[in-house]
Amino acid sequence: MNVKLVPVALILFVLFFYSCKKTTTTTTTSSLSLYTIGVIDSMKGYYAGTTSGDSVYYYTDSAGVVQHTIRSFSWADSLVITSADDTASILASSRSYAITFPYYYYLTGVDSVSYLQYYTLAQGGYTPINAFFVDTANNINHIAINISYGYSKRLTSNFALYKRQ
Numbered sequence: 001m002n003v004k005l006v007p008v009a010l011i012l013f014v015l016f017f018y019s020c021k022k023t024t025t026t027t028t029t030s031s032l033s034l035y036t037i038g039v040i041d042s043m044k045g046y047y048a049g050t051t052s053g054d055s056v057y058y059y060t061d062s063a064g065v066v067q068h069t070i071r072s073f074s075w076a077d078s079l080v081i082t083s084a085d086d087t088a089s090i091l092a093s094s095r096s097y098a099i100t101f102p103y104y105y106y107l108t109g110v111d112s113v114s115y116l117q118y119y120t121l122a123q124g125g126y127t128p129i130n131a132f133f134v135d136t137a138n139n140i141n142h143i144a145i146n147i148s149y150g151y152s153k154r155l156t157s158n159f160a161l162y163k164r165q
Contacts, residue, residue, distance in 0.1 A: 040083045043135050047079040047159035051096050055153040079159045101133050
């Protein structure tokens with residue numbers, strides 16, 4: 001055998017051997033796409049605005065008849081939007097509520113408008129709570145949250161960004 005071919009044959013053998021070896025390392029992938037993470041990150045921050053709403057108040061009058069009246073309210077409010085790095089949800093915390101909006105149902109359309117929805121049954125499964133979150137992050141930095149507690153209470157919050165997280 002030619003002495004000059006031995007190193008070449010040895011190198012080819014080593015390359016062939018290592019190319020056939022199976023890897024034992026595993027890679028983990030996040031369930032969130034980079035796009036989703038970017039949209040969630042664009043919402044994180046501190047917001048200022050107002051929360052207003054209406055609620056139906058039931059009472060029994062002096063004749064024993066059940067009456068109802070609608071009470072309206074409004075106050076200055078602040079909102080903090082946070083999100084853990086490994087989850088697909090955001091937490092919207094204000095003076096009036098704290099709701100975690102899951103990000104598995106969202107629609108981001110024209111001008112980066114994102115719609116999130118939260119729905120649950122409270123008070124023993126009888127009172128539906130339905131919340132809608134609208135973020136218009138494309139240079140507007142405005143968030144609106146609408147919450148209805150059954151048929152008796154409704155909140156509407158409008159916030160403008162004042163500091164990114």
